[in-house]
Amino acid sequence: MSQNSGLQINDFRHEIKVPLQRLQYVDFSEWLMQSGLVLQKTFADRRIHSVYLDTPFLDDYQDNVSGMSKRGKIRFRWYNDERSKIVLELKNKRGRLANKLVIPLDNPTEAYPFDRTVSNGLLGCHRRSRALTREHCLFPCLHVQYERAYYEIAPNIRMTLDTDIHYQKLFPIQTHSMRRSNVDVVAEFKYATEDAKRAAQLLSGMPGRVFRHSKYVVGVDTVCDL
Structure with missing residues (x-):
């Protein structure tokens, strides 16, 4: 991870996602217990809020769908x-490889970035x-919120479990209610390219289907009525 003027950027890494329904998650949990993997908690659970920015034509959404x-x-x-510690994240994907540029922003009023006025003010920081x-x-x-648990299943191979996923429409008209995702759990495995072979061995036999799952795409499809 390199840092420059408050910016943080990570190298491209593998990000493997496994979306699970409730019964599938039962099978997944049993596999974890029987696999011999030793899960190490790496961070306290926390609720994540993401507000996705896009053009009026939803160009990023269209690129991901296509x-x-x-x-x-x-x-x-x-x-x-x-909210005073809000950041802007620019995420880039190359197939199943991803990296992320993180820009810390000033938000002393702790305003929710749900409209363009607040959004532009933050972007100007x-x-x-x-x-x-x-x-x-x-x-x-789109506003997405969910609970995330953080683990390491082997040195340098991380797993997160996202639950209680909800979506809120912000454009063109904001709704105040949130809708629950039809996906109960998203398991995600993250590791560097040099650890890909070892990760494949550890994850062999894992139930569930590795899938190109985007919370942004699922959320837009769920609440935005395109």
């Missing part, structure tokens, strides 16, 4: 209720995010 190998997402993110405002006509489109 399955383009090179695609991206732009989102605000904060944890629990700590940093030179790199100001460039996004100039180059793209971005709107807050």
Whole structure:
């Protein structure tokens, strides 16, 4: 992880997602217990909030739906209720490889970035995010919140479990209610390219289907009535 002027960027890594319904998660949990993997808790559970930004034509959504190998997402993110510590994340995908640029932003009023006025104000906090405002006509489109648990299943191979996933529509008209996802749990495994062979061995026999699952895409499909 390198840092420069408050920015953080990680190298491209594998991100393998397994969306699970409730009964599938029972099978998945049994496999974890019987696999011999030793799960180490790496971080306290926390609630994640993401607000995805897109153009009025939902270009990033369309790129992800069409399955383009090179695609991206732009989102605000904060944890629990700590909106003063909001960040902007620029996520890039190359097939199943991903990296992420993180830009800390100032949000002293702890305003929710649910409308364009607040969004543009936050984007104006940093030179790199100001460039996004100039180059793209971005709107807050979708609010996603969920609970995340953090584990390491082997050295340098991490697993997260996302539950209680809810979506809220923000564009073109914000709704105040949230709708629960039809996916109960998303298991995700993250590891560097040099650990890919070892990860494949550890995850062999895992129940569930590895799937190109995007909370942004599922959320738009769930609440935005396209």
